[in-house]
Amino acid sequence: MYSLMIRMEERNNYAFYLAVFRVFICFHLFKTIVFQWPYLDILYGPQSFISPTPTVLTELLGIQSSVIREHYQVFITTYLVVIVLFLFGIGKHFTALLLFLLYETVQRLCNIVLNGGDNFMRFVVLYMVFADSYQYFSIKALQIRNETLQRLSNLFSNLAVRAVTIHFCIVYFWSAFHKIHANVWFNGVATYYIMSLARFKGTPWNDLLVKNGYFVTITTYATLLIEMYFPVLVWFRQTRVPIILCGIALHLGIYVFMMIYGFEIIFIMTYGFFFNDREWLGLLNKIIHRINKIIRWKIPALPVVPHQEIRLT
Template sequence: MKLPLSDLYKESDRTYALALLRVIIGVFLIRKIFFNITSGEILYGLDSFVAHEEIYFLGLFELSSSIRNFHSELTLIFSILSVLMIFGIGKRLTILFVFFLFELFQRMNGLVLNGGDNLMKFILLYLVFADSFKFYTINKSNFKNTVLNKLNNLCTRLSAYSIMIHLCLAYFVSGIFKMHADVWFNGVASYYTLSLERFQGTPFNEFLAQNGYFVTISTYGTLFLELYFPVLIWIKKIRYPLLIAGILLHLSIFTLMMIYDFQFVFIMTYCLFLTNKEWENIIHWIKSLKKFTRKWKVRKLHRI
């Protein structure tokens, strides 16, 4: 996909997706805080099972372990900032503080993290530089100065593409590592995964593990998606089928293996691969579908 250099200074065509991503992340963080709040002392306090470990904030300098005494206050501040981020209050500065606190909690207990948490951290960092306040915000961003407006457009475009490229790299690296594992290379990884008690998400796992067709297709299908997603996603004609395949993959992992947050983070980044015009068409289609459903219900009631 070619992008003329001059177009980088034009308004991004992914501002709707960026705003949607900002809101979804805010809701996701509040949910995460809500589920961890009762375990705060065990996860982040002085009595935590990792309390003896050193805390290197941003990997640059060490923080005093006494900060664990304030994990409750930090959790409250984190939740408030997440709400402010949802409504676009404070704009980039709010997202910056959310990023700092998210990083701090990760450093206070890294044993409970997954790949989704790592990706989330970088998404927050990219959003600091993006103008995600064109939609779903109390005060929309408005730069009257031409230079500032162009700089804002440039940062927004680069931030959006940074998130998309980062996702592609995450898939590709994961696929490369899987290729070097015998169970994946030989097409039997799904069998071993579904057979483990830890991943018994449904009563059908054992049946699926014994189905050779399902095991082979799901194993090599996952490899194909991760290795070729970074290339095929930029081809417009197959973008929708590829996104649907990715969503189905993550939903199946969510359902069958009970791996939750990881899947949600990856799926929500998909919204950036659709432009404002495409989102407008999708919303229009949903509204039309709702109108059709209402009319159908009314006709059904009249018939009765």
């Protein structure tokens, strides 16, 4: 355990994908507000029919939720400004903390529109508070001159990613656990009932597919198997890519056939945390090399080892 902690202090092993996910978070949250724009008054304003619950922000500052609703335009504007600041890496950890507090408040003000992806995203934003996601795609990379603080930064960044991946596996495990105890899933007919609902008819072929017994049985049990064994197989190098590809296929199927969009995109993007910088940058450099060879461009290769690495002597 001690040697593992030492290795986690040496460098931020996920600096690149942390930055990618930071950008994704910002676009996802901004997109959500844009889609809700015509209904902001109903969702967050004083005319809302939803009773808000206390939040971390309201409890810390002693602000009543009714006050936020009365000035929801100012609140939403502040929220959007913080998203933009986080996108460009301005304010670093402080901005990340502020974004979490505002995002948690937004969810509590209108929890009726939330889904499992939103609930998971709230925790991911919290984990990002402790991670250095500013080495890429930010106006200025986070620079720490003190070696001890740099070690702590690397440690917290690696632990934050591990928290995301473990939390992700727990979500899959509990989802499979509850499905197994439901008769429709245990008997292999859950897909039939789900895709027969008007709410989830994403394609004209849904009615035809649910009449096929093989399709219904295979997709129902395949979903159970993926969710049940993902928390185990994803940790082994030999089985990581196959199980992630199965998970991507599962979520793309839900995206297309059931019209559940944000949830699936969040889960697919989270898969990237199961690969470190060496794997991601190695793959991207191979793609860049192929592009340069075919089109004869001069795209510079990405550095494989992040510059904040600390070497032990």
